[in-house]
Amino acid sequence: MADSQKVFDLIHRQPGIIYSALTPNLKGFEAALAAGADEVAVFASASEGFSQKNINCSISESLKRFEPVMAAAKQHGLKVRGYVSCVMGCPYDGDIRPSVVADVADQLWQMGCYEISLGDTIGVGTPYKAKIVLEQTSRNIPVLSLAAHFHNTYGQALANVYALLEEGLSVIDTSVAGLGGCPYAPGASGNLATEDVVYMLEGMGIKTGVNMEELLKAATFICDQLGIPSRSNAGFALSRLIHPSG
């Protein structure tokens, strides 16, 4: 968490992009504000085990820590997004009851988060479970204020997203080339790749406004910089099509 300023200083900001920072407490909010974040995000867990490992406190303590962040954000006119981690399973506590996910999501919503992102942090979820989690969380939160944040450890993330699109969800968290993971969630792989979601949505006739060629360039750039292969199937296939020599 300590290098928000460094990261923000290096970003070449583009118009129309919202630059957000994860802020688990007031200290983080102040750092994000100083760094020029456009909005911030608080992140709780649906499991006690991950909450302790990830932010060194219980779920209820984390929610208490978010209260001053919400107040400060309101004072400075910044929106706050809320994340719930481990919504379909926890590396420490195992299976997680959807009712617990809904309760944590509801508390974040009640405190003023404008959107709640449901994190399958270790990517263990499947479409049926995803639908149950959405059904329970959308009892008190409008489905259009819910987002899917699915890691792709078991290759289920795209199917899970499709299942929730059918239920009216429309905000999907992705990462270029499927980057990501979480050092506090053993086994968690990257997020669902942006290229795979864009390819699927465009193929369904849903206009994403994303330029796939530019997205592929960004994926190639970041993978070269990190020295890792892309985790995107569509990205890999399309790149081969554009550059057959590989």
Ligand SMILES: CC(C)(COP(=O)([O-])OP(=O)([O-])OC[C@H]1O[C@@H](n2cnc3c(N)ncnc32)[C@H](O)[C@@H]1OP(=O)([O-])[O-])[C@@H](O)C(=O)NCCC(=O)NCCSC(=O)C[C@@](C)(O)CC(=O)[O-]
């Ligand atoms: C939250 C803490 C800091 C609590 O850590 P702590 O040890 O309980 O906090 P503390 O208050 O005792 O402070 C310890 C040190 O951290 C500093 N500190 C205190 N707060 C901050 C802050 N905000 N930013 C920068 N520094 C901070 C504080 O100043 C102090 O520095 P020292 O005095 O020792 O030099 C720690 O547990 C932490 O950094 N956790 C975050 C770990 C992390 O990055 N996790 C991944 C985030 S992504 C995620 O969670 C999943 C998500 C959201 O993507 C969705 C999903 O997939 O599920």
